[in-house]
Amino acid sequence: MKEETPQEGPALEPKRGLAEEIMAEHGEDVYRCYQCLKCSAGCPMTFAMDYPPSQVMRMIQLGQEEDLLASKTIWVCVTCNTCSIRCPNDIDIALVIDSLRQKALRKGRHPAKENVALFHKYFLDNVKKRGRTFEGELLARYQLKTGQAFENAGLGLRMFLKGRLGVLPESVSNKKAFREIYRRVEERGGKK
Amino acid sequence: MKTIGYYKSCSLNASSNDYARSLEMCFSRLGTQLVPIEDWNCCGASSAHATNELLGLALPARNLALAEQQGLNPLLVPCSACYTRMLTAADKIRKSDALTAEINEIIAPLRYMGTVQVRNILEILWTEVGADAILRARKHDLGGMKVLCYYGCYLTRTPGVASFDNREDPRSMERLLQMIGAEPLDWPYKTDCCGAGFSLIDAPVSVQLCEKMYDMALELGAEAIVATCPLCQTNLDVNQDKLRKEKSAPYKIPVFYLTDLIGLSGGADFGNKLWRKRFIDPRELLSRYALA
Ligand code: SF4
Ligand code: SF4
Numbered sequence: 001m002k003e004e005t006p007q008e009g010p011a012l013e014p015k016r017g018l019a020e021e022i023m024a025e026h027g028e029d030v031y032r033c034y035q036c037l038k039c040s041a042g043c044p045m046t047f048a049m050d051y052p053p054s055q056v057m058r059m060i061q062l063g064q065e066e067d068l069l070a071s072k073t074i075w076v077c078v079t080c081n082t083c084s085i086r087c088p089n090d091i092d093i094a095l096v097i098d099s100l101r102q103k104a105l106r107k108g109r110h111p112a113k114e115n116v117a118l119f120h121k122y123f124l125d126n127v128k129k130r131g132r133t134f135e136g137e138l139l140a141r142y143q144l145k146t147g148q149a150f151e152n153a154g155l156g157l158r159m160f161l162k163g164r165l166g167v168l169p170e171s172v173s174n175k176k177a178f179r180e181i182y183r184r185v186e187e188r189g190g191k192k
Numbered sequence: 193m194k195t196i197g198y199y200k201s202c203s204l205n206a207s208s209n210d211y212a213r214s215l216e217m218c219f220s221r222l223g224t225q226l227v228p229i230e231d232w233n234c235c236g237a238s239s240a241h242a243t244n245e246l247l248g249l250a251l252p253a254r255n256l257a258l259a260e261q262q263g264l265n266p267l268l269v270p271c272s273a274c275y276t277r278m279l280t281a282a283d284k285i286r287k288s289d290a291l292t293a294e295i296n297e298i299i300a301p302l303r304y305m306g307t308v309q310v311r312n313i314l315e316i317l318w319t320e321v322g323a324d325a326i327l328r329a330r331k332h333d334l335g336g337m338k339v340l341c342y343y344g345c346y347l348t349r350t351p352g353v354a355s356f357d358n359r360e361d362p363r364s365m366e367r368l369l370q371m372i373g374a375e376p377l378d379w380p381y382k383t384d385c386c387g388a389g390f391s392l393i394d395a396p397v398s399v400q401l402c403e404k405m406y407d408m409a410l411e412l413g414a415e416a417i418v419a420t421c422p423l424c425q426t427n428l429d430v431n432q433d434k435l436r437k438e439k440s441a442p443y444k445i446p447v448f449y450l451t452d453l454i455g456l457s458g459g460a461d462f463g464n465k466l467w468r469k470r471f472i473d474p475r476e477l478l479s480r481y482a483l484a
Contacts, residue, residue, distance in 0.1 A: 045397075081346070082345070082349065092351040105243055123239035133206075158433070158471070165207060178254075181251070185244065
């Protein structure tokens with residue numbers, strides 16, 4: 001019988017999927033998740049999520065990136081850190097979800113919860129202007145844009161009625177120098 | 193008088209300036225003066241870390257660099273959301289030379305060497321001010337007022353950093369309140385989430401998270417809830433007001449800051465101006481205990 005000589009095949013490339021990227025960028029090894037579901041059991045926001053945190057971990061392992069970037073979960077997670085401190089495999093799940101949200105923005109994916117994405121954007125614009133938030137301006141801009149009816153308005157209007165929203169903005173001493181921080185962060189694409 | 197540095201932060205500077213007043217008056221009763229970081233900036237909580245990792249580290253780092261330069265170490269961060277972001281940034285920068293270098297390029301000409309110890313209010317009261325100072329300052333006894341301690345998410349839950357108290361069942365706030373004569377009750381929601389900034393983005397989410405806490409408070413016969421964070425205090429306070437008006441719910445439980453009660457015990461006279469900022473007016477309760 002003729003012996004098969006091993007064929008010279010193409011060198012095996014190490015796979016670099018979503019999980020590997022998260023590992024490289026944040027040091028979190030999502031492959032450690034063994035689906036004990038402890039994270040999902042304690043998550044206060046599952047009622048508003050399409051995938052609970054344990055499922056997010058599984059989807060990352062399977063590389064289902066687009067589904068995750070389009071999910072509601074990444075926008076309704078409040079980063080309460082309950083999942084992160086309870087995970088028996090020490091995965092910082094909240095950080096992993098942060099990384100997905102950041103990725104969705106970097107890739108320009110449409111946020112499943114537009115109002116949340118908008119709030120974050122307005123908040124950071126507001127800080128960029130003066131180095132400190134000017135709550136009145138931020139909330140007015142947000143409520144006008146999202147068209148929250150007044151009777152539905154949340155904290156913002158109530159705070160206003162209670163006289164708790166300042167009328168004068170405050171700022172850091174050197175606004176121009178402060179904005180340099182934003183510029184340098186943007187230059188680096190927002191990533192470490 | 194002893195001094196302690198603190199990060200005043202946006203909410204204490206504006207919508208929750210009643211907390212800044214409560215803190216400063218309480219600490220002065222305890223013989224400590226609070227010194228704010230000069231020229232502090234917003235730490236970005238919670239939008240920066242949520243959307244831009246590097247900004248979420250750089251904004252706290254500027255404050256840390258200023259605190260270091262101004263000799264404010266340890267640094268008290270009273271808002272829990274700010275606390276966890278400042279603590280995370282300090283910890284990550286301390287553990288990585290590469291990150292330290294990168295952050296210093298971003299915040300230049302400021303420079304952070306990584307020395308600042310970020311502390312929350314409970315740690316500062318226990319380790320810097322000292323329980324003995326609270327005992328010595330006592331002028332009024334809280335007369336067995338039944339209170340629920342609310343720690344919320346971030347006092348004990350910063351991933352990767354050891355917690356000063358039990359993560360799931362902290363007791364340090366209860367201990368302090370016992371010292372001034374209050375009666376803290378046990379309850380299962382002390383480290384649950386109030387929705388934090390979501391009360392601004394999507395109010396019903398926060399209302400839903402808080403509602404079960406009020407029901408439990410009523411069931412247990414609690415007279416007040418005690419918080420340490422401006423977001424927690426405001427959410428727990430305003431959501432009751434909302435449910436009362438919209439659903440005629442029976443909730444009317446004052447939500448204090450820990451420093452309100454320690455301050456009152458030490459004889460601080462906060463005056464009506466402070467209590468008027470609260471949605472559920474605590475004055476009736478306070479007068480029942482001869483505290484206002
Ligand atoms: S707690 Fe950890 S191991 Fe368990 S399902 Fe969640 S991520 Fe996986
Ligand atoms: S951090 Fe997000 S996913 Fe984790 S428990 Fe909290 S809300 Fe749920």
